Amino acid sequence: MENKELIKLAEKAMKNSYSPYSNFKVGVALLAGSGKVYLGANIENASYGASICAERVAAVKAISEGEKVFKAIAITCSKGTACYPCGICRQFLSEFGDLDIIVSEDGELVEVEKLSNLLPKNFSAKDLE
Numbered sequence: 001m002e003n004k005e006l007i008k009l010a011e012k013a014m015k016n017s018y019s020p021y022s023n024f025k026v027g028v029a030l031l032a033g034s035g036k037v038y039l040g041a042n043i044e045n046a047s048y049g050a051s052i053c054a055e056r057v058a059a060v061k062a063i064s065e066g067e068k069v070f071k072a073i074a075i076t077c078s079k080g081t082a083c084y085p086c087g088i089c090r091q092f093l094s095e096f097g098d099l100d101i102i103v104s105e106d107g108e109l110v111e112v113e114k115l116s117n118l119l120p121k122n123f124s125a126k127d128l129e
């Protein structure tokens with residue numbers, strides 16, 4: 001699966017964003033270990049705090065379908081500027097491997113960055129041993 005294809009799928013996913021409060025749409029395409037791609041969009045809530053980011057929507061879809069690791073995630077947002085995953089999503093994703101974060105702007109690739117470079121010294125299972 002090419003980065004370009006994942007970006008296209010992330011743009012498609014963004015169309016299903018439910019974001020009436022921020023009007024900020026986010027779409028992602030997550031490539032999991034099996035080779036399957038899981039789409040996600042941010043889903044907001046009137047209570048604000050119950051909102052969930054696009055990255056975690058895709059991640060819980062994948063894990064609950066039996067995936068064990070993630071390879072890459074393409075992220076797009078409606079602002080037309082490069083979007084990086086928020087801190088909570090970085091931590092959440094780091095549980096399932098050091099995946100490639102594919103950052104795009106207006107459908108064009110900006111950069112590919114390893115999650116470990118965006119979240120160095122992450123808290124992990126090792127810390128609980």
Ligand code: THU
Pocket residue numbers: 019022024025026041042043044051052053054055084085086089
């Ligand atoms: N959002 C995401 O979906 N992913 C991020 O990594 C950052 C923020 C969403 C949450 C909220 O619905 C909107 O963007 C504005 O914060």
